[in-house]
Amino acid sequence: LNRFSSLDSEDDFGIAGFFRADYLKKFADKGKIQSDQHYLKANFLYEGIDEHFNPINPYREVEFSRNWNLDQTTEKTQEHLVSSLFELKLSGYTASYQFSSLVKSGNFNGYRHQPSIGWVKGKFLAKLYGDFLWTDGVLETSTFFKPFFDVRYKGKMALGFTFNREKNVIKAIDSAIPGIRSFAFDNYRLFWDMNNNEKNQVQFFVSYREDFLPKEAQLVKNHYAVDAGLKGFWNKGEKMRIDYNINYRQLKVIATSVNPAIKTTGTMLGNLTHRYTSSNDLLILNTRAEIISGQEPKAEYIFIEVTNAGQGNYIWVDSNGDDIKQKGEFELSPFGDNANYIKIAQYNHSFIRVNTTMLYHDFQLNAAKFFKDGQKGFVASQLKRLSLLGNFRLDQKIRESNDGGFSAPFYLNPQDSILVGFHATSNITLYYNKANQVYDIRIESRYNQANDVQIDGLVRLAGRRDKVAVRYSGLQNIDLISSLNSGFNNYMAELYPVKNYAIDQFEFEQELRYRITKGIAVQGKYTFLSKKNQTGNYETLAGHKSELKISVRNLNQFNISAGLTYSRMNYSGQPGNSIELAMMEGLKDGNNYQWNIQAGRRMGNNVEMNIIYSGRKTGIIKTVHIASIQAKARF
The missing domain is CATH 2.40.160.40 (monomeric porin ompg)
Structure with missing residues (x-):
């Protein structure tokens, strides 16, 4: 880059500037005291940019191009943005009007009107707002209408209703047919909040939305969606708390020929958390469940040989003796120095709809907390030495049903073909005399099971280990530990039976x-x-x-x-x-x-x-x- 060259230097210098003026007049209320509840506000804004100006940092809102329906013209020209706002507020009433104009010399003219009316009376609130745009460009013309209405009541409980519409009609010059970027939708939403306090909170909403897409010479109803959501918590002091957040959406396609990519589907997003602690810490429980539905890209895995052994994680074991590297023949290396393959995920343009679910639970039981301090007796003295810990986790990916509906959240049978992925683990440990300086006994059971269909065909793994361990530290500076382990380890590869x-x-x-x-x-x-x-x-x-x-x-x-x-x-x-x-x-x-x-x-x-x-x-x-x-x- 020669910064001292005079070649192509015509656009090296650009100018931009803006001017803004604000006016605020406060009025006196009935007590003849000026208040923020009574005022007149006005402002004026001008921005000017020449065709050679290139900003270093973005200086306009992210939605600027969308709000003005800017077309795909790439030629740079002079820009002039003019905006004026008038707002009047008297007690609980508010009225405003904003006019804006954007002119790109020879390429684009846009005019935007934004009226607004608001009313607040005690616990009631209402607002009507509009955003209306007309544009003329080199390639297309457009009209963009966005009315919005909001009414609500706020007391011990809150109840409200909103309506918003967007209708954006973009037409090519000298054409009466809406272009492919045209769209419209109507959205109705009702919400209800109640008992918003430290012990209990419930929030509920339901909405209905209709979407219109261009077909031939008009916008036609293509699909509609019903959404419902429930969110809140309930707690009982420090002992127990339940948090929940569930959202469900049913999308129904009417005109499949308008946009085949949009399909009838049911989608759910939700989580539930439960925590419980007994008053004396005898029992502690934690539970969490999550449900997520949607689409994800199909993943394929390949194994690539690295330059130097020891830089990978896998080795190749030619199980069937054909001297051909196949995906199912790569194994995790037991020794890091000879691992000479790595596994890489490849994503293609194919998508599948799956419902992902997760269930986790852990518990802790301390039997000593059940007995009073100083309580004697052989049974009590032995039970006080026991403690139990455990956890369980289930992760699943379930293929969505053919009709686009939401499948049942959990399939406990891993043999079911509807499962795309399955992983379950459990760990339970029983301690006797835990943390005693002389001796303790530990009994544990660990189990895991998994299904995988993303490497090469269906692969099922399962394993279990049961262990009894005894520690004795009665001799000075010496610990003796004895343990017995038993269990199983199973593996089944559908395409590689020899493994x-x-x-x-x-x-x-x-x-x-x-x-x-x-x-x-x-x-x-x-x-x-x-x-x-x-x-x-x-x-x-x-x-x-x-x-x-x-x-x-x-x-x-x-x-x-x-x-x-x-x-x-x-x-x-x-x-x-x-x-x-x-x-x-x-x-x-x-x-x-x-x-x-x-x-x-x-x-x-x-x-x-x-x-x-x-x-x-x-x-x-x-x-x-x-x-x-x-x-x-x-x-």
């Missing part, structure tokens, strides 16, 4: 933690695991795993940790497929060694440096060494 599995699993773990000093700790762990696939080739796995870890830490200076894991696996299945990956989690049949060393040091108050080294030797595969350096800075 399907139903794995039952069992684990026993014994862990010892020894704190030598305040900054030095040693941890040892032994695990026995057994897995069996109940389908396909009925693969089995029996394994033993031993882990040793030591850590040295100075809270404000440095930390060093080192770990070594030895795993002995006896696997009966074929190597190199997705079932082996699911059962052994990246390990191999035979001996497996994994080790790591990490050293970190704080460099000042906000900088931390870490050096990390890890390695593994899995089965007969060559040894892998990985080293990295990290620097963290907090600002």
